[in-house]
Amino acid sequence: MLSTFFAVLRRDLLLAWRSRSDVLVTLAFFVIVVCLFPFGVGAEPNQLRAIAPGVLWVAALLACLLSLHRLFAQDYADGTLEQLLLSSEPAVLWVLAKVLAFWLTTGLPVVAVAPGLALLLDLEQGALPVLALSLALGTPILALLGAVGAALTLGLRGGGMLLALLILPLFVPVLIFGAGAVEAEASGTGALAHLLLLGGGLAGALALAPLACAAALRISTD
Amino acid sequence: MADGLNLEKNHMNVKPRGPSLFRFAAPQMFYPLAGRLAPWFAAAALVLTAIGMWLSFFVAPTDATQGEVYRVIFIHVPAAWMSMFIYLVMAFWAAVGLVMNTRLSFVMSQALAPTGAMFCFVALWTGALWGKPTWGAYWVWDARLTSQLLLLFLYFGFIALTRAIEDPRRADRAGAIIALVGAVNVPIIYFSVKWWNTLHQGASVSLTKAPSMAATMLAGMLVMAFAAWAYTLAVTLWRVRPMILERERHTEWVGEVLDRERGRG
Numbered sequence: 001m002l003s004t005f006f007a008v009l010r011r012d013l014l015l016a017w018r019s020r021s022d023v024l025v026t027l028a029f030f031v032i033v034v035c036l037f038p039f040g041v042g043a044e045p046n047q048l049r050a051i052a053p054g055v056l057w058v059a060a061l062l063a064c065l066l067s068l069h070r071l072f073a074q075d076y077a078d079g080t081l082e083q084l085l086l087s088s089e090p091a092v093l094w095v096l097a098k099v100l101a102f103w104l105t106t107g108l109p110v111v112a113v114a115p116g117l118a119l120l121l122d123l124e125q126g127a128l129p130v131l132a133l134s135l136a137l138g139t140p141i142l143a144l145l146g147a148v149g150a151a152l153t154l155g156l157r158g159g160g161m162l163l164a165l166l167i168l169p170l171f172v173p174v175l176i177f178g179a180g181a182v183e184a185e186a187s188g189t190g191a192l193a194h195l196l197l198l199g200g201g202l203a204g205a206l207a208l209a210p211l212a213c214a215a216a217l218r219i220s221t222d
Numbered sequence: 223m224a225d226g227l228n229l230e231k232n233h234m235n236v237k238p239r240g241p242s243l244f245r246f247a248a249p250q251m252f253y254p255l256a257g258r259l260a261p262w263f264a265a266a267a268l269v270l271t272a273i274g275m276w277l278s279f280f281v282a283p284t285d286a287t288q289g290e291v292y293r294v295i296f297i298h299v300p301a302a303w304m305s306m307f308i309y310l311v312m313a314f315w316a317a318v319g320l321v322m323n324t325r326l327s328f329v330m331s332q333a334l335a336p337t338g339a340m341f342c343f344v345a346l347w348t349g350a351l352w353g354k355p356t357w358g359a360y361w362v363w364d365a366r367l368t369s370q371l372l373l374l375f376l377y378f379g380f381i382a383l384t385r386a387i388e389d390p391r392r393a394d395r396a397g398a399i400i401a402l403v404g405a406v407n408v409p410i411i412y413f414s415v416k417w418w419n420t421l422h423q424g425a426s427v428s429l430t431k432a433p434s435m436a437a438t439m440l441a442g443m444l445v446m447a448f449a450a451w452a453y454t455l456a457v458t459l460w461r462v463r464p465m466i467l468e469r470e471r472h473t474e475w476v477g478e479v480l481d482r483e484r485g486r487g
Contacts, residue, residue: 152396152400153383157386162383162386165379166379169376169407169411170403170404170411172411176415197414216396216399219396220392222392
């Protein structure tokens, strides 16, 4: 059973590697969105420091949202998805593998780049590990929830906008605790509570989202 | 396809043993029932609204601290209750539809959504009108306001998704999934927003410490809440009827119904 998981994971990672530019585009989008904020709100360091956690988190969220269409669209177009659904392997397993591959190629680079960008916004250096940790715990939740939305909007006209409308309200708790963790660390109250809540959210999403996503894929390819 | 239709027809001809409410799960049975019930609920809504308005504008005393402004709660609170309750009912019908595979359940949940979104908007709008004189701002990022706003977005997402998919079968099921995902998330959203607010700043405005309410105020609010219930039922039943006709337009009984209604008109 695990061999299915690893086979799908390896395949998706290989495909992502072959089209590396997609991954880089996501990353570039993340960097550019963050860099836009100082132009919008002014380059006053105190202000930038105050909004840094929120800006970084919102940008990570948008980067995830905009790359979500890649998760199933290609497999849907060339029929791979249908074959996977027809196969006797449990759908939850390969859905999880696909989401993991998606996170490794879009979430993980964001996690890696975010601390560097935080320096541009003059975030306190002590809060950088918490920023990376909160993103590492939070972006998988975004990917898991987003996968459900991506599965539901598969092949629809105006799917991108619809996906945003469906999924963004569900992202709010992650945003609150993710940005809250960094802010709490920077203000000295400690980020443990936020990080534990994010971890709990991740455990819940890991348990429930693949089921919903598999059901949604069945409906969309029916 | 022909087989499927025949099967359906056979299924319809099976007479229920004894009076069972489940027979109304068949669109054919529910269509006339909805038509018969809707006017009664509409009448009840009118009467209750009239009584509720009279209670709230003429009987209920002026609030000691807020003055006359508080009277907006007679619309605001029932609307907020309904908006949350309708989402739960919607998710309930979605779950029933997914589990029991009954077409009518999906129709019900889709017919409820616009009313729920409307009440959600009314609650936000009246809340803003009340907030300006009382808090000095149309909007504050209070936990309740924020989660109400997110609920409105959840309604929009549900409506947009079910409208965007042309195949009704897929639209039903996809809508049901997003309604259920939303229902799981509503408490998470509510508590996260609540903690977010209290973590950021001391609660500037507390709605939970409501002063004890005069009996007539409570009565007015409850009557208005019942009026909102009756209104929701009436509007939903009326919305369900054309949806049923549209989906069942290939069946014989819809042809008969249309012929009859054309003959009358």
